[in-house]
Amino acid sequence: MEQQEIRYRKGDTIELIITDHAEKDKCFGKTAEGMGVMVSGILAPGDRVSAQVYKVKQRYLEARAIEVLEASPDRVEPVCPVFGSCGGCKWMHVSYEAQLRYKYKKVTDSLAHIGGFENPEVLPVLAAPDALHYRNKVEFSCSNMRYLLQAEIDSDALAKPKSFALGFHAPGNFEKVLDLDTCYLAKECMNTVLNVVRDFALERGLAPYAAKAHEGYLRNLALRYSERYDQLMVNIVTSWHDAALMQALKERLEAALPEQRMTIVNNVTTRRNTVATGEQEYVISGEGYVTERLGDLDFRISANSFFQTNTRQAETLYDQIIAVGGITPEDTVYDLYCGTGTITLYLARHCKQAIGIEVVESAVRDAQMNAELNGLSNTVFFQADLKNFHAMQEALAPYAKPRIIVTDPPRAGMHPKALDTMLKLQPERIVYVSCNPDNLARDGKEIAARGYRMSSAQPVDMFPQTNHIETVACFERVE
Structure with a gap:
C-alpha cells in the first residue's frame, strides 16, 4: 500500500x-x-x-x-545572563570546541558547494587563546528606549529606568537598546567604564539620544584597549560639547580606574544616525590615541581608526598570511584593500617591498603615518580604485610586478572588476583573506577558472562566541 x-x-x-x-x-x-x-x-x-x-x-x-x-551534547550554560536578548553573541550556548567544529564545517561546505572545490584542503581552525574578554574595541549605544527583558514584562516590575539604556541594540531593533552591566567579550576595564558612565549620566540627568526625534545629548560610548601597552581610550559621543561636564566625567573615571593608563576624547556629531563617530573631536585627557603592538610594530589608533578587534589573533592571522604566501626577502608584495596598512607593514619586514592600495584617502594617510612611526622605508601606499584596471596599471608602472598579491576585501568580497584587475596582474600566488566563507568560495571559483588552484585554506577564529570566521586561502598559478 x-x-x-x-x-x-x-x-x-x-x-x-x-x-x-x-x-x-x-x-x-x-x-x-x-x-x-x-x-x-x-x-x-x-x-x-x-x-x-x-x-x-x-x-x-x-x-x-x-x-x-x-538537548544537543554540544550545549553549555551561557555565562551571560542576557544571552539571547543581546545580539552580540550567537553561539555562547555551545561549547567552544563545538564552535570550532561548526566553523570548520562552514568553510568546507562553502568551498565545496559554492566554489565547486572538490575535497578542499581546509586545515584545522586556529583557536583563539581567549574565548571571552578578547575584544579590544567595543561600541555601546545610548537610547531613550530601553529594551525590556521578558522577565520584566511578565513581572510588570521595572528593574531600571525605561527611558535610559546604555548597551547594545537588540537584534533587529535599531531604536531600542538592551541596557548592559557587563559584556563578556569586552575587557574588564571597559565594563568598569560602562557602569561609571551610566551612573554619571543618570545622576546628572543627561538626556539619552532619541533616534526618531533626533534629540538628546548622550549618543555612544566607544572604548578601545591596547593589549601590549595597557592603554584605554574612552570616547564619549555626544550631540554637543560641554567642557565642564566632560571634566567632571574625567575625574569620575580616573577615580574608578586609578592605575589605568587612559585617554578620554569627546566626539561631537549632529548627524541623524547612531554611528559612534563625530565631525569634531575634543581631547579631554591624555594623547587622544592609544598605541598597540603587533609583532615588533607599533600602530597608533585614534577614535575612528580601523584596527582588528582581537589583538592576539590578529598576529596569528598575519603570520598565516606570511606562511601560506611563502614570502621571501626578494619579493614585491601588493596588499589590496590595505586600510590603515597593518597587513602591509607586517609583510614589509619579510619582503623587499610591500605596496598597499586603498580607496579611502584618510586610511592611506594613517598607513603612511604608521610606516613612519615604525621607520619602514620599503613600503608604498597610494589611493586607487581597484575596479579601474588602467588607472591601477598607470599608478603601479614605476614598481616591480608582484610575485604575491594579498587581498583582504570587505565582507561582501571583491567587486568583479576589482577581481579582474587583480587577475590581470598575474601574480604567482594570491593570498585571499576572507571574513565570509560564501564570498571567498564565490571569488575563489573565479580565481580558479582563471588559471589558479587553491592549495590551502586556513580558518582563524577571531571571534569566539559568534558565527564569524576568518580564512586565509592560498591560490597558486598553474603553469
Whole structure:
C-alpha cells in the first residue's frame, strides 16, 4: 500500500532534529518524515525540538522553535545572563570546541558547494587563546528606549529606568537598546567604564539620544584597549560639547580606574544616525590615541581608526598570511584593500617591498603615518580604485610586478572588476583573506577558472562566541 503524503499547514506543531546551521542565525533540521525545515531560535545541531510552522514552501518548511525536547551534547550554560536578548553573541550556548567544529564545517561546505572545490584542503581552525574578554574595541549605544527583558514584562516590575539604556541594540531593533552591566567579550576595564558612565549620566540627568526625534545629548560610548601597552581610550559621543561636564566625567573615571593608563576624547556629531563617530573631536585627557603592538610594530589608533578587534589573533592571522604566501626577502608584495596598512607593514619586514592600495584617502594617510612611526622605508601606499584596471596599471608602472598579491576585501568580497584587475596582474600566488566563507568560495571559483588552484585554506577564529570566521586561502598559478 502506497504511503500517504503528509501535508503541512501554517500553524502546525512539528517535531524535528536539528542537523546544521543555516543562514541568518537559523538552523536546519528534518522531520521524521524527511521534510527539511528552516528553524529560528537559539538552537544547536543535535537538539530535538518542537516548532511551529509559519511558512510552507514546496520543498521545505519555515518554523519557530517552541521547546528543546532533548538537548544537543554540544550545549553549555551561557555565562551571560542576557544571552539571547543581546545580539552580540550567537553561539555562547555551545561549547567552544563545538564552535570550532561548526566553523570548520562552514568553510568546507562553502568551498565545496559554492566554489565547486572538490575535497578542499581546509586545515584545522586556529583557536583563539581567549574565548571571552578578547575584544579590544567595543561600541555601546545610548537610547531613550530601553529594551525590556521578558522577565520584566511578565513581572510588570521595572528593574531600571525605561527611558535610559546604555548597551547594545537588540537584534533587529535599531531604536531600542538592551541596557548592559557587563559584556563578556569586552575587557574588564571597559565594563568598569560602562557602569561609571551610566551612573554619571543618570545622576546628572543627561538626556539619552532619541533616534526618531533626533534629540538628546548622550549618543555612544566607544572604548578601545591596547593589549601590549595597557592603554584605554574612552570616547564619549555626544550631540554637543560641554567642557565642564566632560571634566567632571574625567575625574569620575580616573577615580574608578586609578592605575589605568587612559585617554578620554569627546566626539561631537549632529548627524541623524547612531554611528559612534563625530565631525569634531575634543581631547579631554591624555594623547587622544592609544598605541598597540603587533609583532615588533607599533600602530597608533585614534577614535575612528580601523584596527582588528582581537589583538592576539590578529598576529596569528598575519603570520598565516606570511606562511601560506611563502614570502621571501626578494619579493614585491601588493596588499589590496590595505586600510590603515597593518597587513602591509607586517609583510614589509619579510619582503623587499610591500605596496598597499586603498580607496579611502584618510586610511592611506594613517598607513603612511604608521610606516613612519615604525621607520619602514620599503613600503608604498597610494589611493586607487581597484575596479579601474588602467588607472591601477598607470599608478603601479614605476614598481616591480608582484610575485604575491594579498587581498583582504570587505565582507561582501571583491567587486568583479576589482577581481579582474587583480587577475590581470598575474601574480604567482594570491593570498585571499576572507571574513565570509560564501564570498571567498564565490571569488575563489573565479580565481580558479582563471588559471589558479587553491592549495590551502586556513580558518582563524577571531571571534569566539559568534558565527564569524576568518580564512586565509592560498591560490597558486598553474603553469
